[in-house]
Amino acid sequence: MSDPLVSIRNLGLRYGTFRALEDVSADFSRGTCIVICGPSGSGKSSLLRCINRLEEFQDGDVVFDGASLRACRDLPRLRSEIGMVFQHFELYPHLSVLDNVTLAPRIAKGKPRQEAEETARRLLDRVGIGDQAGKFPGELSGGQQQRAAIARALALEPKLMLFDEPTSALDPEMIAEVLRVMRDLARNGMTMLVVTHEMAFAREVADEIVFMDKGRIVERAETARFFSAPTAPRAREFLDRILHRL
Amino acid sequence: MNLNYTFNWGMLLVDPARSWILNGIAMTIGLSLLAWVFALAIGVTIGSMRMTRSRWLRFLGGAYVELFRNVPLLVQLFIWFFVFPLLLPRDWMMAWNGLDHVPLLTALIGLSLYMAARVAEQIRSGIAAIPKGQFAAARSTGLGEFQVYRHVIAPYAFRVMIPAIASEFMTTFKNSALALTIGVAEITYAARSIESWSFRGIEAFTVASATYMTTTAFVVLFMGWLERRLRIPGLIARR
Ligand SMILES: Nc1ncnc2c1ncn2[C@@H]1O[C@H](COP(=O)(O)OP(=O)(O)OP(=O)(O)O)[C@@H](O)[C@H]1O
Ligand SMILES: [Mg+2]
Numbered sequence: 001m002s003d004p005l006v007s008i009r010n011l012g013l014r015y016g017t018f019r020a021l022e023d024v025s026a027d028f029s030r031g032t033c034i035v036i037c038g039p040s041g042s043g044k045s046s047l048l049r050c051i052n053r054l055e056e057f058q059d060g061d062v063v064f065d066g067a068s069l070r071a072c073r074d075l076p077r078l079r080s081e082i083g084m085v086f087q088h089f090e091l092y093p094h095l096s097v098l099d100n101v102t103l104a105p106r107i108a109k110g111k112p113r114q115e116a117e118e119t120a121r122r123l124l125d126r127v128g129i130g131d132q133a134g135k136f137p138g139e140l141s142g143g144q145q146q147r148a149a150i151a152r153a154l155a156l157e158p159k160l161m162l163f164d165e166p167t168s169a170l171d172p173e174m175i176a177e178v179l180r181v182m183r184d185l186a187r188n189g190m191t192m193l194v195v196t197h198e199m200a201f202a203r204e205v206a207d208e209i210v211f212m213d214k215g216r217i218v219e220r221a222e223t224a225r226f227f228s229a230p231t232a233p234r235a236r237e238f239l240d241r242i243l244h245r246l
Numbered sequence: 247m248n249l250n251y252t253f254n255w256g257m258l259l260v261d262p263a264r265s266w267i268l269n270g271i272a273m274t275i276g277l278s279l280l281a282w283v284f285a286l287a288i289g290v291t292i293g294s295m296r297m298t299r300s301r302w303l304r305f306l307g308g309a310y311v312e313l314f315r316n317v318p319l320l321v322q323l324f325i326w327f328f329v330f331p332l333l334l335p336r337d338w339m340m341a342w343n344g345l346d347h348v349p350l351l352t353a354l355i356g357l358s359l360y361m362a363a364r365v366a367e368q369i370r371s372g373i374a375a376i377p378k379g380q381f382a383a384a385r386s387t388g389l390g391e392f393q394v395y396r397h398v399i400a401p402y403a404f405r406v407m408i409p410a411i412a413s414e415f416m417t418t419f420k421n422s423a424l425a426l427t428i429g430v431a432e433i434t435y436a437a438r439s440i441e442s443w444s445f446r447g448i449e450a451f452t453v454a455s456a457t458y459m460t461t462t463a464f465v466v467l468f469m470g471w472l473e474r475r476l477r478i479p480g481l482i483a484r485r
Pocket of ligand 1: 015018020038039040041042043044045046047
């Protein structure tokens with residue numbers, strides 16, 4: 001277990017002249033679930049988007065499964081090994097839920113339709129919406145849409161799952177059903193990087209917490225230690241605010 | 247109101263008015279449909295050029311749109327008709343002038359290229375209306391750039407663009423009337439001929455107006471049908 005699945009090395013990302021990420025370094029081992037938190041604008045989304053190169057970073061590198069992203073010549077192949085789940089689901093509205101899940105396996109990976117659909121149905125069952133396969137995204141509740149989006153990401157059999165605030169756009173009663181799916185994934189050994197403000201989820205599921213501020217990782221700790229005694233003052237402040245908000 | 251004018255609709259039904267009208271209608275519809283096909287093909291190509299990563303293609307696409315959209319169609323038709331042949335090498339010019347239906351070909355070129363710029367612009371704004379997250383989601387699943395457009399963005403954008411594209415189609419019809427200025431005997435030209443031959447302008451131009459209104463009505467019906475057919479279940483029109 002010595003080689004990490006993701007190794008971020010002195011990563012730097014600029015939007016124009018604005019530095020969104022500065023000298024970020026971190027290793028994430030296989031099979032771990034890491035929760036990333038921090039104030040708005042601290043660079044959490046940017047960090048996730050660098051890991052599948054949705055953003056082109058300027059400095060440093062990310063090594064995924066032993067291969068440098070900077071040197072990567074085949075982005076589609078890299079990305080098909082990394083599933084991503086978005087705050088606003090981003091299902092394709094003109095395709096049925098089933099077609100949403102099978103599109104990339106069929107088009108990008110060339111799987112036969114029948115095989116892709118079998119996998120898709122199995123995944124939709126697994127996230128608890130097997131009966132919604134024929135509907136369109138607009139006909140589903142937010143929680144169901146997000147679970148469909150998780151199934152879409154899983155259909156590529158990714159080695160890593162990135163979640164960017166997957167429950168932030170959901171009504172409270174739907175948050176639990178999405179978190180349950182994510183918890184099951186983590187329990188089954190999926191490597192996960194999760195940006196979330198759901199501290200109860202973090203406490204229960206995460207192996208480690210990463211705290212970001214102003215484009216840097218300012219604290220990283222095992223979950224229990226992070227919640228009992230965060231060392232960085234900014235992290236303590238943030239934790240106070242977020243825990244006492246409810 | 248005391249209108250000192252006796253209508254004579256019957257004269258429209260006898261030659262030469264009758265054949266002028268029929269030929270005019272055929273010319274208007276034929277010219278507009280052909281121009282529309284070219285405008286779509288060229289417009290989609292130019293629109294796509296503006297989506298690529300190549301700075302050069304983007305520049306060329308943008309320059310095309312600005313040029314053809316901002317010079318009035320009438321001026322463009324005159325340029326194609328009077329100036330363009332002069333710029334050709336001598337034997338090409340002879341060949342061009344020797345063709346049948348030079349005014350019609352000129353009108354077809356002018357109208358197609360002009361409408362293509364407008365179509366390209368509609369495509370650009372249609373795609374700009376697609377949420378950025380759709381691109382991110384499609385890319386994140388490992389679709390290549392062309393596949394992203396082909397399977398996710400284009401089908402979505404097309405539905406968003408139907409009303410705008412329908413309106414451009416009707417614009418093509420109406421703009422085809424300008425072809426009369428270079429001697430194409432479309433329906434407005436026919437109406438003018440009837441007017442100067444019989445001094446019955448009201449009847450003649452009523453027929454011309456009716457032609458445009460009827461085709462427009464058909465387009466509206468067809469587009470309504472298309473929109474219903476392609477309606478995305480559960481997606482409330484965003485605008
Ligand atoms: N495309 C962009 N162009 C310019 N600046 C950007 C862009 N995307 C993000 N930024 C800026 O980069 C910084 C980090 O953004 P990022 O989205 O990574 O933050 P975040 O931690 O995910 O915040 P939030 O909790 O609000 O989602 C912010 O200040 C943001 O304004
Ligand atoms: Mg964010």
